[in-house]
Amino acid sequence: MVLHRRTFRLLVAGAVTLAIALVSPPAGATTPPTDGPTATARARVAADELMSSYEPDKAWFPSSWWNSAVALQTIGDYMQRTGDRRYLGQLDNTFEKDKGVFPAGYLSGDPLLGNFTSRAIDDSEWWGLTWVQAYDLTKNPKYLDMAVKIAEYVEGYWDPSSCGGGVWWNGERTYKNAVTNGLWIRLTAELHNRMPHDKRWLGRAQEGWNWFTASGMINSAGLVNDGLRDDCTSNGDTVWSYNQGLAIGAGLELYRATNDAKILPTVRRLADAAIAPGGLVTDGVLTEYCDAPGRTCDDNGKQFKGIFMRYWMDLADTTHDPRYTDFVAQQAATVWGNDRDASDRLGERWSGAEPNVFDWRTQASALSALIAAVPTVPPARSLSATTDPALPVVMPATGSATHVKVQVDVQATGLAPLQVVVRPAAPSGWTVTPAKTTVTLRPHGNASPVHASVPLDVTIPAGTADGLHSVTATATSGSLSFSTRSDILVAHNVDFDTGTAAETPWLFDADGSQSNGVQNRFADGHSYFVYRFPFPADTTSASATLTIDNEFVVQVSGDGQTWTTVATETNQEHDGNNKAARTFDLTPYLGPAAGSSRAGYVRVSDSFPDDGWGGRVYHVTATYN
CATH class of the missing domain: 2.60.120.260 (Galactose-binding domain-like)
Incomplete structure (x- = not known):
C-alpha cells in the first residue's frame, strides 16, 4: 500500500481540531468519553502522522532501536483497536529486514545478536511484545515463534543466585530493575495465553510476578521505583510512568492466564497510587518526572507515558471501573485539545505547557492516549479531515494581494457511501473558493480508509498583518463531523x-x-x-x-x-x-x-x-x- 505522504504537511501549520476547544478539566472532574467515530478519526490522524516518520529502508523510526519497537507496537494497538490494517506491511518489513545480526551503531548502539536480541535485555523484550502484537493481528506463526526465541534468550538472564531471582537488565549482569522484570512477566504471560497447553511460560510469569511484588521495588505508596541496589534493597529512584504501567500490565496479563483473583488487588493498588495525590498526575494530566518545569525528557522518557496508557487501556477494558475509564477520556481530551501543534504532531507535555517538544517518539506516546479512547468494538463508520500543505506566504512589498493553495483530505471508513460536504472559512476580508464542495466516499469497511481531496484557493488581501491566520474546513456527513485548520503564516521576513x-x-x-x-x-x-x-x-x-x-x-x-x-x-x-x-x-x-x-x-x-x-x-x- 502506498502511504499518503503527510511528511509534506510539515511546511504548513495544518492541524485537525474540533470546533470547540477541549481543555483539561479540574482535578476530580469527569470528562465525558469522546464518541466512537470521533475517537477513531483522531487516532487515525495521529497514527498517519507517526507513520510518516517510519523509514522503510532500515525499517525503523530513525535513531532509536527500542523506541522503534514501542512505536510499532503502538501502531499495532491502533490497528487492533480500529480495524485499520494499512500498516501491516511496515510491521512485516521491519521483521524481515531487522531480524539479522548487525554491528554496533547501525540500528542500536549495541551490536544486535540476531532475532532482535542484544546485551540490552529490556530492548530485546520490547521487540518480543511487538511480535506478539503482530501475531495477534495476523495469526502468522512466524511472529509468535520470534517472540518465543526472544523469551528464550531473556530466560538465560533470570538469576536466582542474586536477590533470589529476577532478570538482569543487561548482558553484564550489573542491575536488576523494574522495566526488565515488568516486561518479562508481561511477555511470558502473553506467550502462555497464546500457546495451548503451555506450562513453561506460565510458570515463568508466575515466578516473575511473585519475585517482583516481593522485591521491594513497589514502595509503601504503591509506586514503582526504578530498581534494586547491590544489596537487593530498593534504590528509591525515580517513579517513571512506564514502570508503573508495565507493573499494571504484567498483573493483568497474568490474571488472564490464571484467573487468580488475588492478583487484581495488587493491580488496583498500583493503578490507584498512580492517580492519587503524590502519584503521576498533575492537575488531572499524566505527567512524567521530566515533564516538570525546568526539566527535559530524553529520547527514552519521551515515550514513557504512552507505555503507561497502553496498559491503562488494558486496565479500563478489563475492570470497566469508571475511575479508570474516566482517566482515559481525560487524557485523550487533554492530548487532543492542548498537545497538538500545527502539523498534527503530538508533544511531550500533554498539558501543552511550554517549552514543548514534538517528534515521532512524543507522537507515539500521546497516540496511545487517543487509542485508549477508541471503543473496544470499533464504530461502523468514521470521518476525518486533514489539510495538505498551505505554504507560508512572504507578502509582496508592492502591497498587493496574494494567493495560496490549501488542500483538504477527507478520509472515511464504513460499509455504505458517504456524501461529505466540505465548507471552508477564513478571516474577515479573505476569500476561499470554492465556498462549498460535496464529495462521495465509498468505503469498504475499516481495513483501508478511503479518501478524497478538495483543493481550495485562498486569497490573502494586501495589508494583512504578519503572523498566523487560520483557514478552517469542516467535513460533514449526516451525524459525522470533523474540522481541520490551516494556520497560514504571513510574513515579510x-x-x-x-x-x-x-x-x-x-x-x-x-x-x-x-x-x-x-x-x-x-x-x-x-x-x-x-x-x-x-x-x-x-x-x-x-x-x-x-x-x-x-x-x-x-x-x-x-x-x-x-x-x-x-x-x-x-x-x-x-x-x-x-x-x-x-x-x-x-x-x-x-x-x-x-x-x-x-x-x-x-x-x-x-x-x-x-x-x-x-x-x-x-x-x-x-x-x-
Whole structure:
C-alpha cells in the first residue's frame, strides 16, 4: 500500500481540531468519553502522522532501536483497536529486514545478536511484545515463534543466585530493575495465553510476578521505583510512568492466564497510587518526572507515558471501573485539545505547557492516549479531515494581494457511501473558493480508509498583518463531523530558530531529520531536510544564512527537485567544532514566478553518511529584494 505522504504537511501549520476547544478539566472532574467515530478519526490522524516518520529502508523510526519497537507496537494497538490494517506491511518489513545480526551503531548502539536480541535485555523484550502484537493481528506463526526465541534468550538472564531471582537488565549482569522484570512477566504471560497447553511460560510469569511484588521495588505508596541496589534493597529512584504501567500490565496479563483473583488487588493498588495525590498526575494530566518545569525528557522518557496508557487501556477494558475509564477520556481530551501543534504532531507535555517538544517518539506516546479512547468494538463508520500543505506566504512589498493553495483530505471508513460536504472559512476580508464542495466516499469497511481531496484557493488581501491566520474546513456527513485548520503564516521576513514552532511553516520536507530541541535540527546518514522560501513574484535577489556545523552538505534549488551543491564540509567535523553562520546566494537558483511567488529551496544533508555526524542547523534567516 502506498502511504499518503503527510511528511509534506510539515511546511504548513495544518492541524485537525474540533470546533470547540477541549481543555483539561479540574482535578476530580469527569470528562465525558469522546464518541466512537470521533475517537477513531483522531487516532487515525495521529497514527498517519507517526507513520510518516517510519523509514522503510532500515525499517525503523530513525535513531532509536527500542523506541522503534514501542512505536510499532503502538501502531499495532491502533490497528487492533480500529480495524485499520494499512500498516501491516511496515510491521512485516521491519521483521524481515531487522531480524539479522548487525554491528554496533547501525540500528542500536549495541551490536544486535540476531532475532532482535542484544546485551540490552529490556530492548530485546520490547521487540518480543511487538511480535506478539503482530501475531495477534495476523495469526502468522512466524511472529509468535520470534517472540518465543526472544523469551528464550531473556530466560538465560533470570538469576536466582542474586536477590533470589529476577532478570538482569543487561548482558553484564550489573542491575536488576523494574522495566526488565515488568516486561518479562508481561511477555511470558502473553506467550502462555497464546500457546495451548503451555506450562513453561506460565510458570515463568508466575515466578516473575511473585519475585517482583516481593522485591521491594513497589514502595509503601504503591509506586514503582526504578530498581534494586547491590544489596537487593530498593534504590528509591525515580517513579517513571512506564514502570508503573508495565507493573499494571504484567498483573493483568497474568490474571488472564490464571484467573487468580488475588492478583487484581495488587493491580488496583498500583493503578490507584498512580492517580492519587503524590502519584503521576498533575492537575488531572499524566505527567512524567521530566515533564516538570525546568526539566527535559530524553529520547527514552519521551515515550514513557504512552507505555503507561497502553496498559491503562488494558486496565479500563478489563475492570470497566469508571475511575479508570474516566482517566482515559481525560487524557485523550487533554492530548487532543492542548498537545497538538500545527502539523498534527503530538508533544511531550500533554498539558501543552511550554517549552514543548514534538517528534515521532512524543507522537507515539500521546497516540496511545487517543487509542485508549477508541471503543473496544470499533464504530461502523468514521470521518476525518486533514489539510495538505498551505505554504507560508512572504507578502509582496508592492502591497498587493496574494494567493495560496490549501488542500483538504477527507478520509472515511464504513460499509455504505458517504456524501461529505466540505465548507471552508477564513478571516474577515479573505476569500476561499470554492465556498462549498460535496464529495462521495465509498468505503469498504475499516481495513483501508478511503479518501478524497478538495483543493481550495485562498486569497490573502494586501495589508494583512504578519503572523498566523487560520483557514478552517469542516467535513460533514449526516451525524459525522470533523474540522481541520490551516494556520497560514504571513510574513515579510524569514528568521527562526530550528526545533521551534517558528520553524514549522518553512520546513518543506523533514525527511528523516531529527530535532532534539531548540536550535538543533540535524540529518544523519542518508537523511536530509529542506526549507522552502516563497519569495514574492517580483523578487530580483535573495539569500539564506544558516548557522550550521558538523558534516554538512548544503544544496539549493528553484523547484525542490533539481539541486545544486553550494557547500560541503570535507573534514570529519564532530561536536560543532566548525559552527559558523554561512550565507548562500539563492538568486541564480530561484524558480520562475508562479502565481504570487518565486520559490527558493535549501536542503541540508550529511557529507559523511556513515559516521553519524550529519549537518546540524541552529538558526535560519532569509532576505530578498
